[in-house]
Structure formats: structure tokens, C-alpha cells
Amino acid sequence: MIIKIRMDKAISLSELARETGIAKSTLSRYESKLRTFPLNKVEVFAEALDEDVSYLLGLNSWEITGLYEKLNTVNKYRAKEYLQHLINEQE
Template sequence: MKEEKDKKGLSISELARRVNMAKSAVSRYFNYTREFPLNRADDFARVLNITPEYLLGVNENKKDNSATKQILDRVFAKLESERQEKVVSYAKSELDEQNKENLVQLFPYNVKEKLSAGTGYGYFDDGNYDTVYYDEEYDYDYASWIFGDSMLPDYPNGDVALIKVCPFEYDGCVYAVDWDGQSYIKKVYKEEKGLRLVSTNEKYSDKFAPYSEEPRIIGKVVASFTPLEK
């Protein structure tokens, strides 16, 4: 405040006169021997041609919460009861709007199958399922937990794979495959005598499912996700 006073070329006496206060009181504010009166911030700011926030040392872009609250409390206290009710009503409306904007819609998925990104698990082991949630909605037929690390980094252990029932389309796409009582999630390549199941994790060797053992394409993996807490 002293810097602004000096820029305006005001003496303490002139400043005190303009804000209608005693010179001794204003002097104490400048000497830091008396706390600045928040209820007079508007008067000092008007004379010094600055904002009350600047006068109180509140950053214009990131206001200190406590100082801002003090200003709001001071203004609110000056309002008549009818106007206070309007302020409260408006504040509640703004809060509701803010909560709606921050609300993330979560979609449920019933995960009831096991697909292995590794050694294989039984297909349709039982009728139980887990309900998990994600913030995007997908078109799918089956949802399965992914077990194992052979499809890292795209399909981590513990993620959910979403499967759309469809016939084989293209070599190299990721499919859910039923073979010899086990189920797998792998890149699939059709060869003359069977299906080659390929992992994306280089430490795993390819698997070969002969047509004589009747491997079956369950469907294509159309998406995967890590479940979100509801």
C-alpha cells in the first residue's frame, strides 16, 4: 500500500483525510503496528485506484482462499436479509452446476469369463460375474478378465477385454479363441493346418492350434480397459 500511496503522491495526512480516518490510525497501518481494517479496504482501494484484492495482497489470478473468504464475508454482512437470500440461492445454483460438470458417467460391465494372456483358462468356468465400471460405453457381447502378461503392453493382467462375436476376419487381429477346453486372447493367424496364436510379449512362444482339435474363434477383442472405482 505504501508504494501505491507514493505513486499517487499522497501524504499520510491526505490519505487519512480522503478515507475519513484519523492520521494516527493510518500511520499505524503503514508502521505495521496495527492490523489493517478489512472493512475499509474498499475506501483505501478507491483512493489509491487499485482493487481491494491487490490491496490485501491477494493474487489476481490465484486468490488466497482465506483472504477471499474475508472479503466475501464482509460484503455479505452488509447486504439486507432479502439480498443475502439471493446470494445464498445463487451460490447453491453455481455449486450444483459445478457438481454436474464434474460428474463422470460410469457404465457397468458384467465380467464373467476368463481369457488367458498366457497359458489358458477354462471357457465359461461358471455363471458368476463381477460388475465393473468404465467411463466409455462400448458395443460388445462378452466381457472377460485378462489373466497373464503375454499380451503386454496392450492388454495388462487384471484389465477387462470386451469381445464382439464375429468370424475370423484378418490375420494379426486380436481374438478370443476357444481351444481344447481353454480360452485365450491372442493375435491370430490362419495357416494351412491350424491357427497360430501369437503373444505380443516377446518372452512367450507362439502356440499352434491344429484344425483337427477344432479351435474356435469366440470373437474379436474390440476394446479393453482398466476398471474405474465407482
């Protein structure tokens, strides 16, 4: 997702490296999926690319709702409990 946004906005890899404080070679590895994207840095990327964090992560409510609806009753309960746990951690 990052490479698409970067290219759409005509931001060079060097410019994104400066904006995020992350080495150009590391960014290249994220884009080529040779290295796992660091979720703890998503806000830095969102700010540098002027995008919403949810968009960078590829999240949208209709997709999450669709996934939730595919779960059986027990797993829907587990999903709800896990989401509550994440919200509590966040606060």
C-alpha cells in the first residue's frame, strides 16, 4: 500500500526516507515485502504521506464487518472480546 500511495503522490523514496527518519534501503525492503512493515511506525508513515492510518493498513469498516459476519457464534464472541481488550490497552 505504501508504494502505491508514494507513487500516486509522486514522492520519491529518498523524500519518504527523510520524512520518516527511516533508511531508504529499509523503506525499499518494506515496499518489496522483503521486510515486514513495522506497525509501530504506521503513524509516522501516515503523517509523512498525509494519509489516514486506517487507509495505510488497508482497513475499512465494510471489510471488517464482512469478515465478522463469516464467523460462527463462538468466534464472534471471541472477536468482540479481543476488540474490547485492544480498546482497553489503547486507553
